[in-house]
Amino acid sequence: MDNLAHTLVGAALGRAVAGRELPAAGWIGAVAGNAPDWAELVLRPSSWTPRAGVDYLVYHRGITHAFLGAAVEIVALTGLVGLILRWWARRHGGNPPAWRSIAACVALTVASHLYLDWQGSYGLRPLLPWSGRWYYADWVAIVDPVFWLVPLVALAWGARRHWAPALVYLLSLIGITTLVLWRGRELVAWGVRLATLGGAVAGVAGWTEHWFGVAGRRRAAAYGLLALAGYVAANAAASTAAKAEAHAAASRRFGPDAAWAALTVIGHPFHWEKLAASRDSVAGRGWVAPRHLDDPAVRTALATPRGRAIAQFARFLVAAVDSSGGRLRVLLWDARFHPTAPGPGAWAAVAIPVR
Numbered sequence: 001m002d003n004l005a006h007t008l009v010g011a012a013l014g015r016a017v018a019g020r021e022l023p024a025a026g027w028i029g030a031v032a033g034n035a036p037d038w039a040e041l042v043l044r045p046s047s048w049t050p051r052a053g054v055d056y057l058v059y060h061r062g063i064t065h066a067f068l069g070a071a072v073e074i075v076a077l078t079g080l081v082g083l084i085l086r087w088w089a090r091r092h093g094g095n096p097p098a099w100r101s102i103a104a105c106v107a108l109t110v111a112s113h114l115y116l117d118w119q120g121s122y123g124l125r126p127l128l129p130w131s132g133r134w135y136y137a138d139w140v141a142i143v144d145p146v147f148w149l150v151p152l153v154a155l156a157w158g159a160r161r162h163w164a165p166a167l168v169y170l171l172s173l174i175g176i177t178t179l180v181l182w183r184g185r186e187l188v189a190w191g192v193r194l195a196t197l198g199g200a201v202a203g204v205a206g207w208t209e210h211w212f213g214v215a216g217r218r219r220a221a222a223y224g225l226l227a228l229a230g231y232v233a234a235n236a237a238a239s240t241a242a243k244a245e246a247h248a249a250a251s252r253r254f255g256p257d258a259a260w261a262a263l264t265v266i267g268h269p270f271h272w273e274k275l276a277a278s279r280d281s282v283a284g285r286g287w288v289a290p291r292h293l294d295d296p297a298v299r300t301a302l303a304t305p306r307g308r309a310i311a312q313f314a315r316f317l318v319a320a321v322d323s324s325g326g327r328l329r330v331l332l333w334d335a336r337f338h339p340t341a342p343g344p345g346a347w348a349a350v351a352i353p354v355r
Helices: 003-018 025-033 035-043 054-059 067-092 099-118 146-157 163-183 190-208 214-254 296-302 305-313
Strands: 259-264 272-277 281-284 287-290 317-322 329-334 349-353
Touching (some): 003 025, 003 099, 003 146, 003 214, 025 035, 025 067, 035 067, 035 099, 054 305, 067 099, 146 163, 146 190, 146 214, 163 190, 214 259, 214 272, 296 305, 296 317, 296 329, 305 329
Antiparallel strands (some): 259 272, 272 281, 281 287, 317 329, 329 349
16 A cells, blocks of 8 residues: 555554553554565665666565565564664663564554555565565555545544644644545545545544543554454455456456456445456456467567566556557556556556567
8 A cells, every 4th residue: 555554554553552562652653564665665776766667566565575574674673673762761761661562563563564565456475585476355445545544533533632743633634635535536436535524524523522632542543443444344345246246257258267356446445447358358347458468579578677577567467569660669568557558657567679
């Protein structure tokens, strides 16, 4: 999911798990909740420049998002946070927190990153470096305002009654509400916009009326996480029927060996886009794209490093051969994101000169 969701869910999880034993548990959870992404940036800076480049497709959600990478991140971050907190305790004459509290906070929030990435249609490769297989739950969209609003409100309800945290939460709430209600009005369903407005009102009312406060901040965070878990469970249950329909439709169209998927739709919870594919074509609602994977020029392109990169990333790989301008090049892209040939520099697409 997006980094705002990882930050807010990580902060709520950190507070719920270690809010009494660990100073700044929410902040630690927010940092650890993004660890696989910032570890990726440290290990491979070029993979982020530009985001649409082949390097990004190769390394994003790579080893830093695998079980092995997460274990290393948990150990390293637990040690770093523990040393900082012990230095702080000595400097201010307090008692350092127990290592088990630090480890629990870091481990669960780092693990939450892998879980949130897995639950959508983008996918995760948890078994690297032994296996590059992608796993997809196809439950919740990669960007979902519910994962912004619910943890933010839960965190705000447990905030200190002081103007500084109140201002931070209020600005964050205004930013999310504005993004969903106005900037995203063409992409976001009306029900999501209405729920966002209601959640914003509940967030302000809960802070004003002191429903939880600092004494109940762990409880507020836990309730927010339980609400998210219920929302995910409802999506997962609903996806069962959508996946069954997608599988049946793919089998009718392309036979029992057809590939298929029910992809989550951004801004529309409980809705899925159904795709079906054979070796020759990929089909969605109202469109069909020939794959051309057996074309000699396409096979040549797939043998290049850039071709292998997009092939290992794409869930529904599609190719087209372009011979305009007196040159031959092969376009490769993922039909999850582009039903037809995308333009230059598009996400999850590459153009490879053949000769």
